[in-house]
Amino acid sequence: MTLAPNQTEKLGRARGDLRLGLPIVLAGEGRTLLAAAVETLGADRLAAMRALGQPELALTARRAETLKTPAYDDDLARLIVPQGAGLDWLNAVADPADDLRVPMKGPFAALRQGSAALHRAALQLAKSAQLLPAAVLVEVADGMAFAVAQGLTFLALTDCSDLFRLAPLEEVVSARLPMVASQAGRVHIFRPDDGGAEHYAIEIGRPDRDHPVLARLHSACFTGDVLGSLKCDCGPQLHAALAQMGSEGAGVLLYLNQEGRGIGLANKMRAYSLQDQGFDTVEANHRLGFEDDERDFRIGAEILRGMGFGTVRLLTNNPRKMAMMESCGIRVAERVALKVGKTPQNAAYLATKAAKSGHLL
Numbered sequence: 001m002t003l004a005p006n007q008t009e010k011l012g013r014a015r016g017d018l019r020l021g022l023p024i025v026l027a028g029e030g031r032t033l034l035a036a037a038v039e040t041l042g043a044d045r046l047a048a049m050r051a052l053g054q055p056e057l058a059l060t061a062r063r064a065e066t067l068k069t070p071a072y073d074d075d076l077a078r079l080i081v082p083q084g085a086g087l088d089w090l091n092a093v094a095d096p097a098d099d100l101r102v103p104m105k106g107p108f109a110a111l112r113q114g115s116a117a118l119h120r121a122a123l124q125l126a127k128s129a130q131l132l133p134a135a136v137l138v139e140v141a142d143g144m145a146f147a148v149a150q151g152l153t154f155l156a157l158t159d160c161s162d163l164f165r166l167a168p169l170e171e172v173v174s175a176r177l178p179m180v181a182s183q184a185g186r187v188h189i190f191r192p193d194d195g196g197a198e199h200y201a202i203e204i205g206r207p208d209r210d211h212p213v214l215a216r217l218h219s220a221c222f223t224g225d226v227l228g229s230l231k232c233d234c235g236p237q238l239h240a241a242l243a244q245m246g247s248e249g250a251g252v253l254l255y256l257n258q259e260g261r262g263i264g265l266a267n268k269m270r271a272y273s274l275q276d277q278g279f280d281t282v283e284a285n286h287r288l289g290f291e292d293d294e295r296d297f298r299i300g301a302e303i304l305r306g307m308g309f310g311t312v313r314l315l316t317n318n319p320r321k322m323a324m325m326e327s328c329g330i331r332v333a334e335r336v337a338l339k340v341g342k343t344p345q346n347a348a349y350l351a352t353k354a355a356k357s358g359h360l361l
């Protein structure tokens with residue numbers, strides 16, 4: 001028996017530390033690097049990192065592309081942080097907010113030699129902490145002793161697979177909830193074992209587990225679901241899905257806390273700000289350094305399976321969702337179209353999703 005954190009718990013801590021602005025110590029492939037997220041790093045800690053050696057800035061290939069600097073490590077670029085460059089420089093390179101106003105941020109000195117595995121891990125951790133995917137790293141000699149002396153989280157990574165492992169979800173509680181759409185509602189709360197966001201399942205009626213269930217995988221959209229945003233169709237889709245389940249007397253709606261297609265609300269608002277500069281929803285994600293869609297649909301499949309559902313009639317216009325369900329072992333017996341909520345303000349957004357993300361119009 002041990003009280004010490006296991007690898008999953010250390011990963012959860014590492015995410016929390018990055019959000020706090022604390023560096024973490026990453027070890028693997030014969031290297032030990034101190035890593036911090038650009039977005040939360042303070043000037044004092046940057047100065048302390050500089051005192052240890054030459055800091056490097058890790059960016060995703062998506063962000064590097066916008067900055068017109070090569071990504072020698074395929075999916076990421078490692079830039080040398082120039083002498084005298086401070087937080088303003090780091091933030092300007094990491095955050096596209098002022099790209100149009102200040103287009104020339106380079107030239108950059110990019111690294112080609114050595115392993116990028118720990119840089120990749122730092123970027124993945126920043127993404128899963130819902131921060132901008134940009135990290136400062138610097139070599140430390142005896143990483144374990146350094147982490148202990150400074151009270152920092154030490155994370156040994158033999159490979160990156162730990163970072164992509166699906167955290168098992170456990171049902172914490174469920175309770176009856178009468179709703180406008182149905183009196184026979186029940187909300188189930190699922191909690192992952194890595195300290196990540198909880199997800200919810202709204203069960204309508206008592207769907208037969210032996211037949212395809214009318215199901216919706218809804219991704220959180222604070223602006224659409226709560227504020228009635230006209231920029232997307234999420235709110236009307238949420239309510240139409242519940243209404244259809246109510247009128248059929250049975251169904252399950254998963255409310256997955258993967259706001260902004262998995263990038264988090266702060267980053268989604270950064271994307272909206274870029275959209276006001278003229279970029280579409282996909283371009284905005286790329287300029288921030290994200291892929292078009294950072295959601296993990298294994299979570300939805302795992303919850304459905306845990307509730308006893310193996311086959312669904314899926315309410316969606318997104319063929320990728322259907323493919324992801326099938327690849328995670330949930331059979332999609334039928335696609336049920338969900339076309340509501342088109343507004344003059346979201347027509348271009350929906351057209352972009354159809355043209356670039358394969359959505360069915």
Ligand SMILES: Nc1nc2c(ncn2[C@@H]2O[C@H](COP(=O)(O)OP(=O)(O)OP(=O)(O)O)[C@@H](O)[C@H]2O)c(=O)[nH]1
Pocket residue numbers: 217218219220221222232234237258259260261262263268271272281285315316317318321353359
């Ligand atoms: N990053 C980003 N996320 C957005 C934007 N507009 C809406 N979202 C998010 O996109 C997600 C919408 O998810 P879903 O309703 O599952 O939509 P979908 O993948 O298009 O598929 P279906 O609605 O099932 O057809 C929510 O998490 C929203 O917060 C945007 O411009 N940028």
Ligand SMILES: [Zn+2]
Pocket residue numbers: 221223224225232233234235
């Ligand atoms: Zn939305």
